[in-house]
Amino acid sequence: MTVTVPFLDLRVPDEERAALLARLDAVLRHGRLVLGPEVAEIEGLIARFLGRKHAIGVNSGSDAVWLALRAVGIGPGDEVITTPLSFIASANAIRLTGATPVFGDIGDDLNLDPACLEALITPRTKAILPVHWTGRVCRMDQIGDIARRHGLMVVEDCSQAFDATYRGRRSGSFGIVAACSMNSMKVYGSLGEAGVVSTDDDALADRLGLLRYNGMRSREICEEIATNSRLDTIQAAFLIERLERLPAQMARRRAIAAHYNEALADLVEVPLPDPDSLHGYYTYTIQTDARDALMAHMTADGIEVRVQHSPLMPEQAPYAAEGAVAHFPNAQRLIKRVLCLPVHDKLSDAQRDIVVDSVRQFFGKA
Numbered sequence: 040m041t042v043t044v045p046f047l048d049l050r051v052p053d054e055e056r057a058a059l060l061a062r063l064d065a066v067l068r069h070g071r072l073v074l075g076p077e078v079a080e081i082e083g084l085i086a087r088f089l090g091r092k093h094a095i096g097v098n099s100g101s102d103a104v105w106l107a108l109r110a111v112g113i114g115p116g117d118e119v120i121t122t123p124l125s126f127i128a129s130a131n132a133i134r135l136t137g138a139t140p141v142f143g144d145i146g147d148d149l150n151l152d153p154a155c156l157e158a159l160i161t162p163r164t165k166a167i168l169p170v171h172w173t174g175r176v177c178r179m180d181q182i183g184d185i186a187r188r189h190g191l192m193v194v195e196d197c198s199q200a201f202d203a204t205y206r207g208r209r210s211g212s213f214g215i216v217a218a219c220s221m222n223s224m225k226v227y228g229s230l231g232e233a234g235v236v237s238t239d240d241d242a243l244a245d246r247l248g249l250l251r252y253n254g255m256r257s258r259e260i261c262e263e264i265a266t267n268s269r270l271d272t273i274q275a276a277f278l279i280e281r282l283e284r285l286p287a288q289m290a291r292r293r294a295i296a297a298h299y300n301e302a303l304a305d306l307v308e309v310p311l312p313d314p315d316s317l318h319g320y321y322t323y324t325i326q327t328d329a330r331d332a333l334m335a336h337m338t339a340d341g342i343e344v345r346v347q348h349s350p351l352m353p354e355q356a357p358y359a360a361e362g363a364v365a366h367f368p369n370a371q372r373l374i375k376r377v378l379c380l381p382v383h384d385k386l387s388d389a390q391r392d393i394v395v396d397s398v399r400q401f402f403g404k405a
Protein backbone atom coordinates (compact mmCIF):
# COMPACT_ATOMS: atom_id res chain seq x y z
CA MET A 40 0.00 0.00 0.00
CA THR A 41 1.34 3.42 -0.86
CA VAL A 42 1.64 6.12 1.73
CA THR A 43 -0.08 9.29 0.53
CA VAL A 44 0.32 11.20 3.80
CA PRO A 45 3.65 10.52 5.57
CA PHE A 46 3.86 11.12 9.31
CA LEU A 47 7.05 13.10 8.79
CA ASP A 48 8.89 14.42 5.76
CA LEU A 49 12.54 15.17 6.48
CA ARG A 50 13.48 15.98 2.89
CA VAL A 51 14.75 19.52 2.53
CA PRO A 52 13.16 21.77 -0.11
CA ASP A 53 15.49 23.33 -2.71
CA GLU A 54 15.65 26.86 -1.33
CA GLU A 55 16.44 25.71 2.20
CA ARG A 56 18.91 23.13 0.87
CA ALA A 57 20.92 25.86 -0.84
CA ALA A 58 21.00 27.90 2.38
CA LEU A 59 22.11 24.88 4.45
CA LEU A 60 24.82 24.02 1.93
CA ALA A 61 26.15 27.57 2.18
CA ARG A 62 26.29 27.19 5.98
CA LEU A 63 28.15 23.89 5.58
CA ASP A 64 30.55 25.48 3.13
CA ALA A 65 31.41 28.24 5.61
CA VAL A 66 32.30 25.62 8.24
CA LEU A 67 34.39 23.63 5.75
CA ARG A 68 36.30 26.81 4.90
CA HIS A 69 37.17 27.81 8.48
CA GLY A 70 37.74 24.20 9.52
CA ARG A 71 36.93 24.59 13.23
CA LEU A 72 34.85 21.43 13.26
CA VAL A 73 34.95 20.98 17.04
CA LEU A 74 33.36 23.73 19.18
CA GLY A 75 33.71 26.18 16.30
CA PRO A 76 32.23 29.70 16.35
CA GLU A 77 28.81 28.45 15.22
CA VAL A 78 28.41 26.53 18.50
CA ALA A 79 28.82 29.69 20.59
CA GLU A 80 26.58 31.58 18.17
CA ILE A 81 23.67 29.13 18.35
CA GLU A 82 24.05 28.90 22.13
CA GLY A 83 23.62 32.67 22.33
CA LEU A 84 20.65 32.64 19.97
CA ILE A 85 18.87 29.84 21.85
CA ALA A 86 19.53 31.45 25.25
CA ARG A 87 17.96 34.69 23.94
CA PHE A 88 15.06 32.77 22.37
CA LEU A 89 14.28 31.03 25.68
CA GLY A 90 14.89 34.13 27.78
CA ARG A 91 17.70 32.42 29.69
CA LYS A 92 21.22 33.47 30.55
CA HIS A 93 22.99 30.36 29.29
CA ALA A 94 22.48 27.63 26.71
CA ILE A 95 24.97 24.79 26.37
CA GLY A 96 24.88 22.84 23.12
CA VAL A 97 25.16 19.07 23.42
CA ASN A 98 24.94 16.14 21.03
CA SER A 99 21.43 14.88 21.80
CA GLY A 100 18.31 15.43 23.83
CA SER A 101 19.00 12.22 25.72
CA ASP A 102 22.37 13.55 26.87
CA ALA A 103 20.83 16.97 27.54
CA VAL A 104 18.38 15.50 30.08
CA TRP A 105 21.08 13.34 31.68
CA LEU A 106 23.57 16.23 31.93
CA ALA A 107 20.92 18.63 33.25
CA LEU A 108 20.16 16.19 36.08
CA ARG A 109 23.85 15.58 36.79
CA ALA A 110 24.66 19.28 36.78
CA VAL A 111 22.20 19.94 39.62
CA GLY A 112 23.71 17.08 41.60
CA ILE A 113 21.15 14.32 41.14
CA GLY A 114 22.79 10.98 41.91
CA PRO A 115 22.58 7.63 43.70
CA GLY A 116 20.03 7.52 46.52
CA ASP A 117 17.96 10.38 45.08
CA GLU A 118 14.44 10.12 43.71
CA VAL A 119 13.15 12.15 40.77
CA ILE A 120 9.41 12.34 40.10
CA THR A 121 8.39 12.23 36.46
CA THR A 122 5.59 11.29 34.11
CA PRO A 123 4.98 7.70 32.98
CA LEU A 124 4.24 8.97 29.45
CA SER A 125 7.39 10.08 27.67
CA PHE A 126 10.05 8.82 25.33
CA ILE A 127 12.17 6.43 27.37
CA ALA A 128 15.14 8.85 27.37
CA SER A 129 13.45 10.83 30.15
CA ALA A 130 13.47 7.89 32.57
CA ASN A 131 16.81 6.57 31.35
CA ALA A 132 18.43 9.95 32.04
CA ILE A 133 17.26 9.77 35.68
CA ARG A 134 18.44 6.17 36.01
CA LEU A 135 21.82 6.91 34.41
CA THR A 136 22.61 9.45 37.16
CA GLY A 137 22.15 6.60 39.65
CA ALA A 138 18.88 8.08 40.93
CA THR A 139 15.47 6.36 40.94
CA PRO A 140 12.63 7.56 38.72
CA VAL A 141 9.30 7.74 40.57
CA PHE A 142 6.41 7.76 38.13
CA GLY A 143 3.35 9.90 38.78
CA ASP A 144 0.17 9.93 36.71
CA ILE A 145 -0.98 12.18 33.90
CA GLY A 146 -3.99 14.40 33.43
CA ASP A 147 -6.29 14.49 30.42
CA ASP A 148 -3.81 16.96 28.84
CA LEU A 149 -1.38 13.96 28.79
CA ASN A 150 1.08 15.86 31.04
CA LEU A 151 2.28 15.05 34.56
CA ASP A 152 -0.67 15.82 36.84
CA PRO A 153 0.36 18.30 39.58
CA ALA A 154 -2.31 16.77 41.83
CA CYS A 155 -0.41 13.48 42.06
CA LEU A 156 2.91 14.99 43.13
CA GLU A 157 2.67 15.57 46.88
CA ALA A 158 1.77 11.95 47.64
CA LEU A 159 4.98 10.82 45.90
CA ILE A 160 7.41 13.06 47.77
CA THR A 161 9.72 11.28 50.23
CA PRO A 162 12.83 12.43 52.13
CA ARG A 163 14.84 11.18 49.12
CA THR A 164 12.99 13.25 46.53
CA LYS A 165 15.32 15.83 45.00
CA ALA A 166 13.65 16.96 41.81
CA ILE A 167 10.62 16.90 39.54
CA LEU A 168 11.19 16.24 35.83
CA PRO A 169 8.13 17.51 33.93
CA VAL A 170 8.02 16.58 30.24
CA HIS A 171 6.05 18.95 28.01
CA TRP A 172 4.39 16.13 26.11
CA THR A 173 3.08 16.56 22.53
CA GLY A 174 4.22 20.23 22.61
CA ARG A 175 1.92 21.39 25.41
CA VAL A 176 3.72 22.93 28.38
CA CYS A 177 2.89 21.37 31.78
CA ARG A 178 1.05 23.39 34.46
CA MET A 179 4.32 24.96 35.50
CA ASP A 180 2.81 27.37 38.05
CA GLN A 181 1.38 24.47 40.09
CA ILE A 182 4.46 22.28 39.63
CA GLY A 183 6.69 25.21 40.60
CA ASP A 184 4.61 25.96 43.75
CA ILE A 185 4.80 22.35 44.94
CA ALA A 186 8.53 22.20 44.24
CA ARG A 187 9.14 25.43 46.19
CA ARG A 188 7.07 24.26 49.15
CA HIS A 189 9.05 21.02 49.40
CA GLY A 190 12.48 22.36 48.47
CA LEU A 191 12.67 20.37 45.22
CA MET A 192 14.36 21.34 41.99
CA VAL A 193 12.47 21.43 38.69
CA VAL A 194 14.34 20.10 35.65
CA GLU A 195 12.36 20.44 32.42
CA ASP A 196 12.42 18.06 29.47
CA CYS A 197 11.40 20.43 26.66
CA SER A 198 12.25 18.09 23.81
CA GLN A 199 8.74 18.22 22.36
CA ALA A 200 7.95 21.81 23.19
CA PHE A 201 10.48 24.17 21.64
CA ASP A 202 8.61 27.47 21.06
CA ALA A 203 5.62 26.43 23.20
CA THR A 204 4.63 28.79 26.00
CA TYR A 205 2.77 28.73 29.31
CA ARG A 206 1.34 32.04 30.57
CA GLY A 207 3.59 33.90 28.15
CA ARG A 208 6.82 32.12 29.13
CA ARG A 209 8.61 29.74 26.82
CA SER A 210 9.17 26.13 27.77
CA GLY A 211 12.76 25.82 28.91
CA SER A 212 12.55 28.97 31.04
CA PHE A 213 10.87 27.50 34.15
CA GLY A 214 13.20 24.95 35.72
CA ILE A 215 16.52 25.61 37.44
CA VAL A 216 17.77 23.88 34.33
CA ALA A 217 16.02 22.66 31.17
CA ALA A 218 16.93 20.13 28.50
CA CYS A 219 15.81 20.01 24.90
CA SER A 220 16.34 17.71 21.93
CA MET A 221 16.98 19.14 18.49
CA ASN A 222 17.14 15.86 16.62
CA SER A 223 15.85 16.12 13.09
CA MET A 224 12.33 14.90 13.97
CA LYS A 225 11.64 17.67 16.49
CA VAL A 226 9.87 20.92 15.57
CA TYR A 227 13.24 22.69 15.72
CA GLY A 228 15.68 20.13 14.41
CA SER A 229 19.25 19.81 13.21
CA LEU A 230 20.16 17.53 10.30
CA GLY A 231 20.99 14.74 12.73
CA GLU A 232 21.51 14.64 16.46
CA ALA A 233 21.61 17.72 18.70
CA GLY A 234 20.41 18.98 22.06
CA VAL A 235 20.72 21.91 24.43
CA VAL A 236 20.68 22.56 28.17
CA SER A 237 19.62 26.00 29.41
CA THR A 238 19.91 27.73 32.79
CA ASP A 239 20.23 31.16 34.40
CA ASP A 240 22.78 29.90 36.92
CA ASP A 241 26.43 30.75 36.15
CA ALA A 242 27.89 27.91 38.23
CA LEU A 243 25.58 25.34 36.61
CA ALA A 244 26.49 26.61 33.15
CA ASP A 245 30.18 26.29 34.01
CA ARG A 246 29.65 22.74 35.26
CA LEU A 247 27.67 21.80 32.14
CA GLY A 248 30.58 23.06 30.05
CA LEU A 249 32.80 20.48 31.76
CA LEU A 250 30.24 17.70 31.80
CA ARG A 251 29.73 17.85 28.04
CA TYR A 252 33.34 16.89 27.41
CA ASN A 253 34.76 14.29 29.77
CA GLY A 254 34.73 16.68 32.73
CA MET A 255 37.73 18.51 31.26
CA ARG A 256 38.43 22.02 32.62
CA SER A 257 41.22 22.47 30.09
CA ARG A 258 43.11 20.30 27.65
CA GLU A 259 44.90 18.63 30.58
CA ILE A 260 42.74 18.92 33.68
CA CYS A 261 39.80 16.58 34.37
CA GLU A 262 37.44 17.61 37.20
CA GLU A 263 34.50 15.21 36.73
CA ILE A 264 33.79 11.79 35.29
CA ALA A 265 31.73 12.23 32.15
CA THR A 266 31.81 11.37 28.47
CA ASN A 267 31.78 13.25 25.17
CA SER A 268 28.45 15.00 24.57
CA ARG A 269 29.57 17.95 22.45
CA LEU A 270 27.43 19.56 19.76
CA ASP A 271 29.08 19.43 16.31
CA THR A 272 29.96 22.73 14.69
CA ILE A 273 28.23 21.54 11.51
CA GLN A 274 24.96 20.86 13.31
CA ALA A 275 25.23 24.23 15.07
CA ALA A 276 25.59 25.93 11.68
CA PHE A 277 22.47 24.17 10.39
CA LEU A 278 20.59 25.11 13.57
CA ILE A 279 21.43 28.80 13.07
CA GLU A 280 19.87 28.63 9.61
CA ARG A 281 16.85 26.72 10.85
CA LEU A 282 16.11 29.06 13.77
CA GLU A 283 15.40 31.78 11.20
CA ARG A 284 12.92 29.52 9.46
CA LEU A 285 11.21 28.31 12.61
CA PRO A 286 8.50 31.00 13.00
CA ALA A 287 7.03 30.28 9.55
CA GLN A 288 7.18 26.52 10.12
CA MET A 289 5.51 26.79 13.53
CA ALA A 290 2.81 29.00 12.06
CA ARG A 291 2.09 26.36 9.40
CA ARG A 292 2.03 23.58 12.01
CA ARG A 293 -0.34 25.56 14.21
CA ALA A 294 -2.59 26.39 11.24
CA ILE A 295 -2.90 22.69 10.35
CA ALA A 296 -3.70 21.87 13.99
CA ALA A 297 -6.33 24.64 14.11
CA HIS A 298 -7.90 23.21 10.96
CA TYR A 299 -7.98 19.69 12.44
CA ASN A 300 -9.45 21.04 15.68
CA GLU A 301 -12.26 22.65 13.76
CA ALA A 302 -12.87 19.68 11.45
CA LEU A 303 -12.66 16.82 13.98
CA ALA A 304 -13.85 18.15 17.35
CA ASP A 305 -17.35 16.64 16.94
CA LEU A 306 -15.90 13.12 16.48
CA VAL A 307 -12.83 12.73 18.68
CA GLU A 308 -11.17 14.57 21.55
CA VAL A 309 -8.86 17.08 19.93
CA PRO A 310 -5.94 18.98 21.54
CA LEU A 311 -7.78 22.27 21.83
CA PRO A 312 -5.74 25.38 22.49
CA ASP A 313 -5.60 26.27 26.16
CA PRO A 314 -5.95 29.98 27.07
CA ASP A 315 -2.90 29.56 29.34
CA SER A 316 -0.59 28.05 26.79
CA LEU A 317 0.53 28.22 23.20
CA HIS A 318 0.76 24.61 21.98
CA GLY A 319 3.76 23.65 19.84
CA TYR A 320 2.00 20.64 18.25
CA TYR A 321 5.11 18.48 18.04
CA THR A 322 2.44 15.83 17.68
CA TYR A 323 -1.24 16.37 16.99
CA THR A 324 -2.63 13.80 19.40
CA ILE A 325 -6.31 12.96 19.40
CA GLN A 326 -8.12 10.67 21.86
CA THR A 327 -10.85 8.17 21.03
CA ASP A 328 -12.12 4.84 22.37
CA ALA A 329 -12.09 3.59 18.76
CA ARG A 330 -8.32 4.18 18.49
CA ASP A 331 -7.21 0.77 17.16
CA ALA A 332 -9.94 0.58 14.52
CA LEU A 333 -9.38 4.20 13.48
CA MET A 334 -5.65 3.55 13.21
CA ALA A 335 -6.25 0.54 10.94
CA HIS A 336 -8.71 2.54 8.82
CA MET A 337 -6.31 5.48 8.35
CA THR A 338 -3.36 3.19 7.62
CA ALA A 339 -5.45 1.48 4.92
CA ASP A 340 -6.12 4.96 3.50
CA GLY A 341 -2.36 5.50 3.11
CA ILE A 342 -2.04 7.83 6.12
CA GLU A 343 0.84 7.25 8.54
CA VAL A 344 -0.40 7.61 12.12
CA ARG A 345 1.41 6.68 15.33
CA VAL A 346 0.91 5.92 19.00
CA GLN A 347 3.51 7.78 21.05
CA HIS A 348 4.72 6.07 23.20
CA SER A 349 3.55 2.65 24.22
CA PRO A 350 4.49 0.86 26.44
CA LEU A 351 4.55 3.52 29.14
CA MET A 352 8.05 4.06 30.56
CA PRO A 353 7.48 2.19 33.86
CA GLU A 354 6.15 -0.77 31.86
CA GLN A 355 9.31 -1.08 29.74
CA ALA A 356 11.23 -4.21 30.70
CA PRO A 357 14.14 -2.62 32.63
CA TYR A 358 11.78 -0.56 34.79
CA ALA A 359 9.14 -3.24 35.21
CA ALA A 360 11.90 -5.62 36.31
CA GLU A 361 12.99 -3.13 38.98
CA GLY A 362 9.42 -2.94 40.24
CA ALA A 363 9.35 0.83 39.67
CA VAL A 364 7.22 2.66 42.24
CA ALA A 365 4.16 3.63 40.28
CA HIS A 366 0.41 4.02 40.21
CA PHE A 367 -0.80 5.57 36.98
CA PRO A 368 -4.35 4.47 36.10
CA ASN A 369 -5.03 7.53 33.98
CA ALA A 370 -1.92 6.95 31.86
CA GLN A 371 -2.92 3.29 31.39
CA ARG A 372 -6.38 4.39 30.27
CA LEU A 373 -5.22 7.21 27.99
CA ILE A 374 -2.42 5.31 26.25
CA LYS A 375 -5.13 3.08 24.70
CA ARG A 376 -6.96 6.16 23.37
CA VAL A 377 -4.22 8.35 21.89
CA LEU A 378 -3.37 8.62 18.21
CA CYS A 379 -0.94 11.05 16.56
CA LEU A 380 -1.98 12.40 13.15
CA PRO A 381 0.51 13.90 10.65
CA VAL A 382 0.98 17.61 11.44
CA HIS A 383 4.40 18.56 10.00
CA ASP A 384 4.91 21.85 8.20
CA LYS A 385 5.41 20.21 4.79
CA LEU A 386 1.91 18.73 4.82
CA SER A 387 -0.04 20.18 1.88
CA ASP A 388 -3.64 21.37 2.19
CA ALA A 389 -4.63 18.37 0.04
CA GLN A 390 -2.89 15.95 2.41
CA ARG A 391 -4.46 17.68 5.40
CA ASP A 392 -7.87 17.21 3.82
CA ILE A 393 -7.17 13.51 3.15
CA VAL A 394 -6.54 13.11 6.88
CA VAL A 395 -9.77 14.90 7.81
CA ASP A 396 -11.82 12.95 5.25
CA SER A 397 -10.43 9.63 6.45
CA VAL A 398 -11.40 10.33 10.07
CA ARG A 399 -14.84 11.60 9.09
CA GLN A 400 -15.47 8.57 6.87
CA PHE A 401 -14.46 6.23 9.69
CA PHE A 402 -17.14 7.73 11.90
CA GLY A 403 -19.68 7.73 9.04
CA LYS A 404 -19.79 11.54 9.04
CA ALA A 405 -18.08 12.28 5.72
Ligand SMILES: *Cc1c(COP(=O)(O)O)cnc(C)c1O
Pocket residue numbers: 099100101102104125126128129170196198199220221222232233234
Ligand atom coordinates in the same frame (compact mmCIF):
# COMPACT_ATOMS: atom_id res chain seq x y z
C1 LIG B 1 13.15 13.14 21.51
C2 LIG B 1 13.04 13.15 22.99
C3 LIG B 1 14.14 12.93 23.82
C4 LIG B 1 15.46 12.46 23.32
O1 LIG B 1 16.07 13.28 22.41
P1 LIG B 1 17.19 12.73 21.41
O2 LIG B 1 17.72 13.99 20.81
O3 LIG B 1 16.51 11.85 20.42
O4 LIG B 1 18.21 12.02 22.20
C5 LIG B 1 13.98 13.07 25.20
N1 LIG B 1 12.79 13.39 25.72
C6 LIG B 1 11.70 13.58 24.96
C7 LIG B 1 10.41 13.96 25.60
C8 LIG B 1 11.78 13.45 23.56
O5 LIG B 1 10.68 13.62 22.82
